[in-house]
Amino acid sequence: MQATCENCGSESCICDTAAFQAVTKAISSTNLKVPGAKDDSGKPSLVRGALQYFPKALFEIGALSQAGAEKYSWRGWEKVPDGVNRYTEALGRHIAAEADEVFDPEWESRGKMIRHATAVAWNALARLELMLREEKK
Numbered sequence: 001m002q003a004t005c006e007n008c009g010s011e012s013c014i015c016d017t018a019a020f021q022a023v024t025k026a027i028s029s030t031n032l033k034v035p036g037a038k039d040d041s042g043k044p045s046l047v048r049g050a051l052q053y054f055p056k057a058l059f060e061i062g063a064l065s066q067a068g069a070e071k072y073s074w075r076g077w078e079k080v081p082d083g084v085n086r087y088t089e090a091l092g093r094h095i096a097a098e099a100d101e102v103f104d105p106e107w108e109s110r111g112k113m114i115r116h117a118t119a120v121a122w123n124a125l126a127r128l129e130l131m132l133r134e135e136k137k
Contacts, residue, residue, distance in 0.1 A: 060118045061125065067112050068122075083130045091123035 032039055051058060068077065080086055097104070098116035107114035 057118075057121060060115065061122050063112075064114055064118050064122045067107060067110070067114060071110070077126055078130070084127055084134075087123045087127040087130070091120050091127065094119040094123065 031037065069075075077083070077087075094104070094116040098120070102115055102117075104114045104116055104119060
């Protein structure tokens with residue numbers, strides 16, 4: 001079993017190679033003209049920080065988004081009046097329902113196996129997205 005790199009979290013990293021060290025030195029000295037240099041400082045890592053952390057959960061979120069688009073419309077959730085409060089309430093309803101059942105019977109009746117936990121996460125993301133968009137205005 002290989003050790004996990006403390007810098008990048010990979011089991012097969014290049015952090016200790018001479019080329020990586022040269023690029024790292026070039027970036028730290030703000031010489032971005034060196035081939036291979038790329039300044040990612042201060043930028044979030046979406047692949048590592050979201051897709052690689054939660055691949056199964058995000059797949060389920062995507063499946064629920066697809067099912068919702070079939071029931072309503074793509075991106076229609078963005079136009080729901082009072083969306084932040086309505087998605088907060090939906091999130092709460094799914095948390096409460098999860099105490100009695102794993103899967104949402106509304107979706108089961110449509111032939112979809114959607115977990116209440118997935119709906120909680122989806123509603124939390126929709127709520128957060130709307131809140132962040134409102135802050136930008």
